[in-house]
Amino acid sequence: MPIIETEQLSKVYPVSLKEPGLKGTLSHFFHRKRRWIEAVRSVSFQIEPGEVVGFLGPNGAGKTTTLKMLTGLIHPSQGEVKVVGHTPFQRRADFLHQITLVMGQKQQLLWDLPAMDSLRINAAVYGLDHATWTHRVAQLSEMLEIQGKLNQPVRKLSLGERMKAELLAALLHQPQVLFLDEPTLGLDVNAQVSVRNFLRDYNQRFNATILLTSHYMADITALCDRVLLIHCGELIYDGELSGLLDRFAPYREVAVELAQPQSEQRLERYGEVEEINGCQARLIVRRETLTQTVSQLLADFKILDLTVSDPPIEEIIGRVFRSGAVLG
Ligand SMILES: Nc1ncnc2c1ncn2[C@@H]1O[C@H](COP(=O)(O)OP(=O)(O)OP(=O)(O)O)[C@@H](O)[C@H]1O
DSSP states (O other): OOSEEEEEEEEEEEEEEOOSHHHHHHHHHHSOEEEEEEEEEEEEEEEOTTOEEEEEOOTTSSHHHHHHHHTTSSOOSEEEEEETTBOGGGOOHHHHTTEEEEETTOOOSOTTSBHHHHHHHHHHHTTOOHHHHHHHHHHHHHHHTOTTSTTSBGGGSOHHHHHHHHHHHHHTTOOSEEEEESTTTTOOHHHHHHHHHHHHHHHHHHOOEEEEEOSOHHHHHHHOSEEEEEETTEEEEEEETTHHHHHHOOEEEEEEEESSOOOHHHHGGGSEEEEEETTEEEEEEEGGGHHHHHHHHHHHSOEEEEEEEOOOHHHHHHHHHHHTOOOO
16 A cells, blocks of 8 residues: 555645835735746655655756645645645644655754754654663664764764764654655765665665655665656656666767767767767767667778767756656
């Protein structure tokens, strides 16, 4: 049975239109003008317990709005949503005990106090007894490798340590469902890897369900077998990460090292020139013409090296978003 379920979920935001200056303010006061932004349009998906799902989309696609509806921070304009059997917007205590929302750009820990003090407050909020609290802090801080950092003021922690302490605070009540909005934002590569490893470990140990947004594809490829792609508020793909290639990348990348430098114009007839640097060039070639194009290149130029590869997943997703492809 799905633990997260949405059916035709939509959100429309009203936005006031006001001219600048005093005249605009007065005129707005008497004749309010509004326009509507369809941030999320008829989005339907189901997630089973224990799944780790990547939620991808360009800026403004509707990811945060969807996460807010799933956690009950905002009310949907239309459609149904159920998380752990609850209607999120009712914000019942037993619902809130089973979920958590972590936003990479927002923090819940008190800046001037040690993280431990904020963890004590969270323990009281969630009604954890002392023994449970002590056990969970010890367990999570070991998994996150931040033992010894929890007693110094949060402002003195590095960004990576702060994010780990935020995760610890968000998971103290041992939620079943984790909504993570850019949990690795701004972290250096080592901290990103360690947060990623922690999330994998947490998912396996507690069979937690994770819905994760990230602009770092490495997070998605390392953690998620399945991805949801949202574009202009619409779900355009729901499936395996590997299936993205078949669906959205009907082309291959051909890298050639030529004996003589060639102009971009000359190479354009073989495919889309992605990059050209002296004798090195990268071309994007449609899959169905690959054999013919490669033979033609070998016939027309003296070629020292040639490799054919799948384009990187980031590039495929970038292309999908730029072209606004729709679900087939
Ligand atoms: N409170 C609001 N009032 C009006 N419009 C909003 C509001 N919140 C978001 N929007 C608009 O809704 C659309 C979706 O925004 P949302 O924050 O959900 O996107 P996102 O995919 O999370 O983007 P990002 O990756 O940049 O965080 C955008 O056009 C945004 O400007």
